[in-house]
Amino acid sequence: MKTVFSMSSSGRMGVSLPALDVPPSAELPEGLERESGSIGLPEVTEGQVMRHFIELSNANHHVDKGMYPLGSCTMKYNPRQNEDIARMPGLAGLHPLSPDAMAQGTLELMHRLSGYLCEITGFEAITLQPAAGAQGEFCGLMLITSYHRDRGEGHRNEVLMPDSAHGTNPATSTLAGCKVIGVSSNDRGEVDPEDLRRKVGPNTAAFMLTNPNTLGLFESKIGELTSIVHEAGGLNYMDGANMNALLGVARPGDMGFDVCHLNLHKTFGTPHGGGGPGSGPVACISDLERYLPDSIVSKDSDGRYFLQKPDRSFGRLLAFHGNVGVLYRAYAYIRTLGADGLCEVTENALINANYLKEKLKGIFELPFDDGPCMHEFVLSGDRQLEKGVKTLDIAKRLLDYGFHAPTIYFPLIVHEAMMIEPTETEGIEDLDSFIAAMESIAREVEEKPHLVTDAPVNTPVLRLDEVAAVKELCIVEPRVEE
């Protein structure tokens, strides 16, 4: 496909502006001016821009085209009404530094959403500021380290986490100035309480856990785990990436967790946008409320909403109040479903996942097979590897069948891992098609493995060379010298 730069021709323009209606009397300071025409931006018409980006768009897989069985990513349908709601003029045109009195609608909406998310998670306080899950994790660890510091225990800098943790967990710990301590999983795929007991101590700041964990299993000893950490003086952080499994069923705040982030772009149906924007609100117990980033939305006795800086706030995460457009979509999602609808989400997400697991476990290895899974499960491609076909090949072959690939090679504790999460917005017919594709690929591995190792072939490009991309690094279009 051509680049937009190659379509450029001097003098074309894709925008029209009113003529300047004031005298052009101001002049730039000498020596600081940029030469006209020297940037290298394309010159194309509006029609050319549309044609170019629509042509590009046709080369994407997306939720409206087909299933994304991506474990831990919760790629569900993105309701269209929510797109319209996020574009209502009241929000879209609202400057973030508008006086509170002129932003009462958005502040009220943020206040309501805060209440809903506290109810869903079982916590007392919340910030809507974090832009994504990873920033939510950072926020959570900052709350926890601020709390320890205020209690004269600023030395607590160890963050414990299982070896199955998402990559953001250890990366966030480093960002927050903490040290990562690994905790082993037992043969059931759950955190080993004995190992946790060995690893906690006077330096424990926090224990970070995804529940259900990244194998799709609910941590059945959760009460014991969180107690071990509390007894050692640490706090419990839940990575809420897998919250789609728990809506209306169980709440992190009731399990001994002290902080939890949510991914609105997973659980609450807001679109992924090809990689963002997300939103990662952080809910917490009341003891941590005073450390929340400024500002949070409060309501005065006259029913007016206002922004307020918590008295011991650890700082700010963004210039403004969060990805508010995403908050609007999540609000609309919760209002549309209500309590019953959210329960229905989890019920269908779990049934769908268990159905797929049941149907696929005969074809692929299921390393942790001890009763039902939650909203996702992890297969291993080890059996296929014996035939010389890697999990990567299977993933690429699925693209040929019109499906996105599962999350692969994660969690790290499963060899040749394929982590599958169907979500509730897929129907039984979609699941059966996916099962049929997986069965077909498994047969190909036996009979014609080259079909799998050569995949994909029905995609806009064939398999891409990632090694060459690093070796011959090209991350911007080179300038054509005149």
Added chain:
Amino acid sequence: MSRYIPNREEHRRRMLDEIGVDSFEDLLKPIPDEYMLKGELSLPPALSELELQRDMAVITSRDTGADHICFLGGGAYDHFVPSAIDHILLRSEFFTAYTPYQAEVSQGTLHAIFEYQTMISRLTGMEMANASVYDGATAAAEACLMALRVTRKNRILIAGSMNPRWARVIRTYLDREGFEINEIPFLENGLLDLDAASSLTEGGAAALLVQYPDYFGLIQDIEPMAELIHSAGGLLIAAADPVALPLLRSPGDAGADIVVGEGQSMGLPLSYGGPFAGFMSSKLKYARKMPGRIIGRTVDRAGETGYVLTLQTREQHIRREKATSNICTNQALMALANAVYLSLTGEQGFREISTQCFQKSHYLYSGLIGIEGVEPVFGNTPFFREFTLRFPVSSVEILQKLAEMSILAGLPLQELGEGVMLITATEKRTKEEMDAYINAVASICDVEVSR
């Protein structure tokens, strides 16, 4: 019964039979009974699409600021957004897609972001850019962390004329043992105190971070700062306003090593502050220290050009605690909007927008300082789009009186004294609107003088 869930009771029954359990409750057995939620979530009842539309119309009507004529800036700006952008953002192919980990079915996003990286690099005068971070403030914070990694020093110098919200984000991101932040004061004319900066660089520093133009809208030559920090073994980080860059010498040309900024001005609505998009660009030699996703060009098995996520060994999903950042989800769709905006406006249109911001803000400035008692806070220092004035009356009075005319007059800067305001005029403001602003202030000040 949700309109988003296709399975009905009969389907669930069939699936539960296949699974080999009697009921959904059997699937919840792994959850110890004591942690099961007793009763229902306490949430308001579900609304139909029509009811929700009505509910939202009522709520958003209380956002009265949204239909005011906006002279408010301070990090978010009321620029014109061409219609074509949203038509592209609303393509399912873009907005419902996941992060492009499976490159072969994500060429649309990858190719578009590659073009975004190119446009940002060219605009800032750098050799590369990443695929976006959360916002301008986190871009600046990540740039500081990046400079600490590159130089292995532990001190950052931040211009005192930096957006205070950004400075607070930076302090939050660097709030850990071993890092130090020093602030470079500014002079009466608003420009940075180079003597103070010079003594602060003694003993070496990882970076000097300067905003270009700064928080008060002031334009300062950053080349002397580049020389200062380079001689101290550090990097110059410029936090640049992209709308000023078609007119101003590029930060790269002036000696910057990393250039960051906020992309909201390039095609994104105000949306009460988000989603926005932070851009990060740098010299190519620092590519391996850059946080976030980077798209690279490569070839497929048939030798055809394609795009992939590259240099992934920097990232959290591979390097875990040794990653250059914890960022995973970024602001991809907003970066796409930036790329579409820069394609539509292009070389000439973007320069025209920049010129109009420059000229219109000067028109408003000239009209206002012509009023008796209204003074520029920083003398004759050149500025872009945004300027700082001291009024002879309180900011509250100005704000209230202009609000009666549906004008958001600007941002009060209490820290610089009573009656000081930061005022912005973008290309969207008309002569008529600005004349109304000037006349209103004149009558407020006139009353004040005669009192």
